[in-house]
Amino acid sequence: xxxxxxxxxxxxxxxxxxxxxxxxxxxxxxxxxxxxxxxxxxxxxxxxxxxxxxxxxxxxxxxxxxxxxxxxxxxxxxxxxxxxxxxxxxxxxxxxxxxxxxxxxxxxxxxxxxxxxxxxxxxxxxxxxxxxxxxxxxxxxxxxxxxxxxxxxxxx
Amino acid sequence: xxxxxxxxxxxxxxxxxxxxxxxxxxxxxxxxxxxxxxxxxxxxxxxxxxxxxxxxxxxxxxxxxxxxxxxxxxxxxxxxxxxxxxxxxxxxxxxxxxxxxxxxxxxxxxxxxxxxxxxxxxxxxxxxxxxxxxxxxxxxxxxxxxxxxxxxxxxxxxxxxxxxxxxxxxxxxxxxxxxxxxxxxxxxxxxxxxxxxxxxxxxxxxxxxxxxxxxxxxxxxxxxxxxxxxxxxxxxxxxxxxxxxxxxxxxxxxxxxxxxxxxxxxxxxxxxxxxxxxxxxxxxxxxxxxxxxxxxxxxxxxxxxxxxxxxxxxxxxxxxxxxxxxxxxxxxxxxxxxxxxxxxxxxxxxxxxxxxxxxxxxxxxxxxxxxxxxxxxxxxxxxxxxxxxxxxxxxxxxxxxxxxxxxxxxxxxxxxxxxxxxxxxxxxxxxxxxxxxxxxxxxxxxxxxxxxxxxxxxxxxxxxxxxxxxxxxxxxxxxxxxxxxxxxxxxxxxxxxxxxxxxxxxxxxxxxxxxxxxxxxxxxxxxxxxxxxxxxxxxxxxxxxxxxxxxxxxxxxxxxxxxxxxxxxxxxxxxxxxxxxxxxxxxxxxxxxxxxxxxxxxxxxxxxxxxxxxxxxxxxxxxxxxxxxxxxxxxxxxxxxxxxxxxxxxxxxxxxxxxxxxxxxxxxxxxxxxxxxxxxxxxxxxxxxxxxxxxxxxxxxxxxxxxxxxxxxxxxxxxxxxxxxxxxxxxxxxxxxxxxxxxxxxxxxxxxxxxxxxxxxxxxxxxxxxxxxxxxxxxxxxxxxxxxxxx
Numbered sequence: 001x002x003x004x005x006x007x008x009x010x011x012x013x014x015x016x017x018x019x020x021x022x023x024x025x026x027x028x029x030x031x032x033x034x035x036x037x038x039x040x041x042x043x044x045x046x047x048x049x050x051x052x053x054x055x056x057x058x059x060x061x062x063x064x065x066x067x068x069x070x071x072x073x074x075x076x077x078x079x080x081x082x083x084x085x086x087x088x089x090x091x092x093x094x095x096x097x098x099x100x101x102x103x104x105x106x107x108x109x110x111x112x113x114x115x116x117x118x119x120x121x122x123x124x125x126x127x128x129x130x131x132x133x134x135x136x137x138x139x140x141x142x143x144x145x146x147x148x149x150x151x152x153x154x155x156x
Numbered sequence: 157x158x159x160x161x162x163x164x165x166x167x168x169x170x171x172x173x174x175x176x177x178x179x180x181x182x183x184x185x186x187x188x189x190x191x192x193x194x195x196x197x198x199x200x201x202x203x204x205x206x207x208x209x210x211x212x213x214x215x216x217x218x219x220x221x222x223x224x225x226x227x228x229x230x231x232x233x234x235x236x237x238x239x240x241x242x243x244x245x246x247x248x249x250x251x252x253x254x255x256x257x258x259x260x261x262x263x264x265x266x267x268x269x270x271x272x273x274x275x276x277x278x279x280x281x282x283x284x285x286x287x288x289x290x291x292x293x294x295x296x297x298x299x300x301x302x303x304x305x306x307x308x309x310x311x312x313x314x315x316x317x318x319x320x321x322x323x324x325x326x327x328x329x330x331x332x333x334x335x336x337x338x339x340x341x342x343x344x345x346x347x348x349x350x351x352x353x354x355x356x357x358x359x360x361x362x363x364x365x366x367x368x369x370x371x372x373x374x375x376x377x378x379x380x381x382x383x384x385x386x387x388x389x390x391x392x393x394x395x396x397x398x399x400x401x402x403x404x405x406x407x408x409x410x411x412x413x414x415x416x417x418x419x420x421x422x423x424x425x426x427x428x429x430x431x432x433x434x435x436x437x438x439x440x441x442x443x444x445x446x447x448x449x450x451x452x453x454x455x456x457x458x459x460x461x462x463x464x465x466x467x468x469x470x471x472x473x474x475x476x477x478x479x480x481x482x483x484x485x486x487x488x489x490x491x492x493x494x495x496x497x498x499x500x501x502x503x504x505x506x507x508x509x510x511x512x513x514x515x516x517x518x519x520x521x522x523x524x525x526x527x528x529x530x531x532x533x534x535x536x537x538x539x540x541x542x543x544x545x546x547x548x549x550x551x552x553x554x555x556x557x558x559x560x561x562x563x564x565x566x567x568x569x570x571x572x573x574x575x576x577x578x579x580x581x582x583x584x585x586x587x588x589x590x591x592x593x594x595x596x597x598x599x600x601x602x603x604x605x606x607x608x609x610x611x612x613x614x615x616x617x618x619x620x621x622x623x624x625x626x627x628x629x630x631x632x633x634x635x636x637x638x639x640x641x642x643x644x645x646x647x648x649x650x651x652x653x654x655x656x657x658x659x660x661x662x663x664x665x666x667x668x669x670x671x672x673x674x675x676x677x678x679x680x681x682x683x684x685x686x687x688x689x690x691x692x693x694x695x696x697x698x699x700x701x702x703x704x705x706x707x708x709x710x711x712x713x714x715x716x717x718x719x720x721x722x723x724x725x726x727x728x729x730x731x732x733x734x735x736x737x738x739x740x741x742x743x744x745x746x747x748x749x750x751x752x753x754x755x756x757x758x759x760x761x762x763x764x765x766x767x768x769x770x771x772x773x774x775x776x777x778x779x780x781x782x783x784x785x786x787x788x789x790x791x792x793x794x795x796x797x798x799x800x801x802x803x804x805x806x807x808x809x810x811x812x813x814x815x816x817x818x819x820x821x822x823x824x825x826x827x828x829x830x831x832x833x834x835x836x837x838x839x840x841x842x843x844x845x846x847x848x849x850x851x852x853x854x855x856x857x858x859x860x861x862x863x864x865x866x867x868x869x870x871x872x873x874x875x876x877x878x879x880x881x882x883x884x885x886x887x888x889x890x891x892x893x894x895x896x897x898x899x900x901x902x903x904x905x906x907x908x909x910x911x912x913x914x915x916x917x918x919x920x921x922x923x924x925x926x927x928x929x930x931x932x933x934x935x936x937x938x939x940x941x942x943x944x945x946x947x
Contacts, residue, residue, distance in 0.1 A: 040859050079178060
């Protein structure tokens with residue numbers, strides 16, 4: 001076991017990990033970040049997406065030990081206070097059905113909007129194409145992302 | 157038209173806030189504490205073999221291993237409609253991946269390591285993978301004991317063969333019908349297996365507490381059905397239903413794959429071996445593909461005769477379904493889709509035989525559409541070809557032969573009110589049917605395809621549902637039901653039904669996810685029947701509460717009950733316009749009268765619903781005489797595609813689908829079902845392509861190799877259309893629409909491909925490769941079918 005330290009949702013956290021522990025398991029099982037979903041185990045579906053130093057990554061194919069000293073944002077961190085305009089927009093559009101893809105999708109869309117606050121429809125599709133959803137046919141998600149009130153895209 | 161305040165409104169989803177904040181709990185998000193144990197399954201490497209011996213001693217010695225369980229510990233069969241499935245394999249295995257034993261350990265890694273130490277000795281048997289092969293006289297018999305398996309009375313298994321059910325339907329005189337025909341077309345179509353691909357894999361956690369109560373937390377569509385089957389299968393251990401509790405938190409996709417019981421029974425059974433310890437069984441993505449249900453493959457032979465004017469005179473069909481080695485649920489797919497295999501057509505002479513056949517591929521069963529998608533591919537491809545062959549417009553052909561209210565369906569019962577013709581007209585208009593379009597790119601061709609569809613809920617005739625509703629002190633409501641929110645919007649729609657009766661706004665209503673200890677009975681969330689059935693139960697419960705409210709007002713103020721009504725969360729009186737009493741003032745604490753005493757009670761309501769006109773008592777030789785279905789939901793779909801003649805790639809320029817919701821309680825939810833369901837269907841026809849090796853081992857059990865749609869694969873435009881011809885016995889006229897949305901997808905593509913490039917593909921999927929090869933080889937018909945790779 002090795003001790004690692006990192007910033008999780010704005011707070012310094014420590015964890016003792018084996019060298020082969022996956023980040024998704026450590027965040028979910030040891031740090032209670034249950035918004036992160038485990039669905040494919042090979043980076044295909046994006047359900048476990050988190051932001052690592054502001055960049056969307058698949059926590060099921062990253063070793064926990066690699067994030068020592070880095071900064072992680074999960075959906076818990078995004079939801080702590082007031083919902084972001086993106087989250088509100090998803091609610092307004094009833095975008096999700098079963099909701100299992102939602103946490104990863106929201107993290108990817110947050111990254112997209114942070115980089116590009118006014119994406120075109122094609123840019124939304126391209127930017128989120130690593131996140132699978134089996135329920136919605138994607139259209140209600142695209143509509144919500146395009147319809148985000150631009151004033152307070154998450155600044156975290 | 158009646159004015160509604162909540163019905164027919166696209167209110168926001170009740171569960172959306174939980175889902176967008178990560179607050180929504182799925183089974184694996186629940187903390188089970190330090191005593192939680194993990195199970196790892198030892199799986200069969202053989203498609204068909206006898207188990208000679210199992211040696212668990214090495215595994216048991218490993219530190220951290222709590223128990224190793226094999227079939228000897230649970231010699232019980234289970235199944236929804238037929239008991240042909242085992243908790244663990246007994247004397248034989250019947251597909252690659254079948255559960256033979258399980259290691260229960262303190263942590264997952266120990267469980268995985270120990271599982272490798274369990275030694276199983278097998279004697280391989282001849283496997284059979286093709287349903288037609290499995291029917292041959294000399295085929296290996298997969299269930300030698302089939303004749304002794306208990307099953308529902310409408311199944312007809314044939315002992316000593318691989319036929320687990322044969323549906324036989326005869327109406328009129330097909331032979332004569334073909335004699336009367338001016339044109340007859342006969343052909344064979346083939347649909348492979350598909351996977352549901354819920355994002356959340358199957359998971360169940362079982363706990364037998366020290367008092368002897370068994371609780372199972374499961375990702376499921378079927379909490380009550382699971383409790384019933386657990387109680388039944390584990391009856392030798394002495395469980396009563398009341399001592400088994402199934403808790404169903406949010407579920408990450410179902411699509412039929414989490415209906416009935418599959419791996420959950422492993423968690424229930426394992427829990428009984430480690431009292432006081434919760435045991436988690438969670439499928440990895442590959443297990444999700446091969447050890448739950450797949451969609452069945454089917455070979456369909458179809459022959460249809462028509463008059464010159466397009467009138468259908470006869471319809472003959474034989475379906476050979478590959479159910480895998482366990483057909484406890486799949487046989488009902490065969491049954492239900494067989495009864496309705498004509499599609500929504502008025503046909504006087506019909507002959508249908510549907511065979512449910514055991515094979516050594518993984519077990520297959522329910523999948524959104526319940527066999528209708530597969531039937532729709534063959535029937536709707538065939539009808540288009542016939543219309544074209546006799547020189548009749550396809551839409552006109554369907555208008556002419558489309559079933560109308562009161563027409564007898566193939567098993568004789570009358571068709572319910574429906575908007576089929578309206579659906580055809582609306583999609584035809586939207587897709588500009590009849591207008592031929594040319595691509596500007598000479599390498600591309602544009603084509604249009606059309607299809608109609610129907611589907612009835614497939615359920616036992618006496619399925620029942622119930623609901624409780626209770627007021628809180630502030631006049632808000634909790635609704636307890638046991639239908640499952642699979643993402644279709646069930647919770648929201650139930651709230652809308654109660655809101656309409658009780659005038660309580662949606663924001664003040666919670667609808668609780670199932671827990672068999674406290675939520676009342678509901679069979680299971682399948683068959684797209686919950687809006688209709690559970691909606692009726694919730695409506696009745698709300699009406700009961702309204703009666704009680706009026707009773708209280710009458711007792712306190714002596715107003716005539718008939719003069720009272722509810723408006724904006726208040727009781728008002730037609731005879732006393734100045735009277736209004738907010739619900740929150742009395743629904744818990746009652747009303748004080750002049751002498752200081754109170755009138756009233758905590759207002760609660762209960763409601764239940766069971767269709768009382770259905771019956772599965774039909775003649776087994778003809779399927780006539782019963783009334784197996786409650787009603788059909790109908791619709792139509794159309795598509796405009798552009799085919800790249802060099803690569804074969806299809807681009808969907810526009811897709812349109814109309815579905816008759818009876819009354820769309822939440823129109824946006826209906827539209828979202830259409831958009832999502834249609835894409836799921838389009839994926840089955842365009843690129844989902846399951847492959848097995850020559851031993852029946854699935855080769856692509858992951859999202860890298862089994863392609864489900866991404867954001868980049870959606871049609872350029874999707875137009876959802878809602879038709880509303882009320883269902884007389886539905887809540888506010890509503891009927892279900894969720895599964896249906898996927899059904900027209902395959903034939904509209906097949907028909908559009910033919911329209912674009914003159915190639916008729918009779919096997920799914922219609923991949924770019926198939927189209928490019930057909931063009932390159934100048935083929936007009938494609939029969940190539942590749943699901944099992946040869947050496």
